[in-house]
Amino acid sequence: MTTAPTPVPTTPAATSPGGGAGASATATTTSPTTTAPGPRRRPLARLGGASWLAAVPLLLFFLIGFGLPAVAIVIGAFTTSSDAESGAGQFTFDNLTASVQGGYQTAMLSSLKLSALTALLATVLGLPLAQAVVTSRRGWLRQAVLTASGVLANFGGLPLAFAFVATLGNAGEITKLLHLTDHGWSLYSFTGLTVVYLYFLVPLMVLTITPALDGLRTQWREAAQNNRATTVQYWLHVALPILLPSLLGGFVLLFGSAFAAYATAAAMVGATVPLVSRSIADALSGNVLVGQGNLALALSLNMIFVAVLVMAVYLPLQRRSARWLS
Template identity: 75%
Template structure:
């Protein structure tokens, strides 16, 4: 008995049915979904993420870009009261900024910043480690909160607090008779102690995230291989933390290098520092008509700060790869 052959659907019918057996089945697109997609594409800004950062870029250009340009122009321009007149290009301001008392002040600021940043890094690391490994969560949060407050506590209030405590007539100075042992708050050493008051807390809050990134498995692996606690820190932890430590040191250096109000209120001209000389040149406290020299000194500080950031950013990226 012959059976009738099964009719094979035409290509048009197969397309309507979703294709043959081997063809991928795709859901038919809805006209409403297509319209919604086109509407979203029209609403999406053409600039993408750059448009969202535009307000920040404008703020940065106004707050930092324009003052920086004004400093650069003024640093290479003669003062208005110069005999040749204003607006003349010159390098005499930059030359004067690296000579005599100005050069001494620049070296003094670098020396003070480097020393206090080093002490802050060495002291802040074990303190931060004690905070991270503490079993008392409340104490840990209290220390981190206090560090955040103390790291931003400076200026005239900080100077007054130390003058009332460790000045020539301070309470601790009179109680322990520190002046008889050669102590003086209004010296390089005394100013270093004051700077450490906000640099050590700054180091604690800076290095704590890096310490929290150290994995417990690394210590366990070192202990299983017979390493002591010192060997673990020497060969495992410190090499990993080295970029973060150097980055923290650079940050502390920049913070101490730019500090002005505390030193101005406490030591005045007894300790030569570049921010104090900039203020004197701008106000004409020592010599009249040195405003453009002050701008040259400011440009010197910008160059130092740029070098500091050039070291800091690569270290942060390297540290982030290890501790991610």
């Protein structure tokens, strides 16, 4: 009678590393440390930040179109004109000194006054118009107003001057229909030029302030209503303080746009209203004095200085409004 051999139990240590039981036991007792895979690098990041190469054409265009003329203006403003009688090309402060005296000073102050007044009026008129567009329940009305504003904001120059001369000039249709001349109206004056500038500044203000009005949250109005605040109180204590940076930024933007405008005023009022842009054209063409070419560059440098101040005020206001309305 034979007896069957007694089977010997196997332990994890006795099994081979490649065996199923031993492998599973080992896997349960020891858990290897695993690391999460890192984020995959983008192709442009592996190139060492080569994405800036896409901006090279824009930088070259800016350098050629704006940088070189700016350098030429700065150099010419501090040197004597090449068509002067003697001492051409010499360093001088006479151009800058003359650009802030006499008639040139009057032209600069008139341009600043016209720009500030039209920008203020356009801000006051554009805000309620933009608010009416934002709160309108008709989507087609919003799109129509914003599209028309985009067109009118860029409508200027000779076509705009002709349109106003044909309608509000001395022999214009509306002037004759309403007998505006008998009431002292004149398109070719400071007041008339102000009305013309508002034609493209008000639509520009609508485009500028509409995103800020969209950023006003409904919860803020509801919270004011829950605290029994009237509509006037809501605007005075909630909406306007929040919109103030955007409003000031829009005002500065409109000021710069009106300050740089030239073709409309030159075609409509000529020398009737003194403007610095018109003074630059007269100095370049020699209509007043011969040999004043670099004086025109000094006047242009003054305008660049004003534009730099405008941008220095506009950019911080824009960042602050974006922080509130984001």
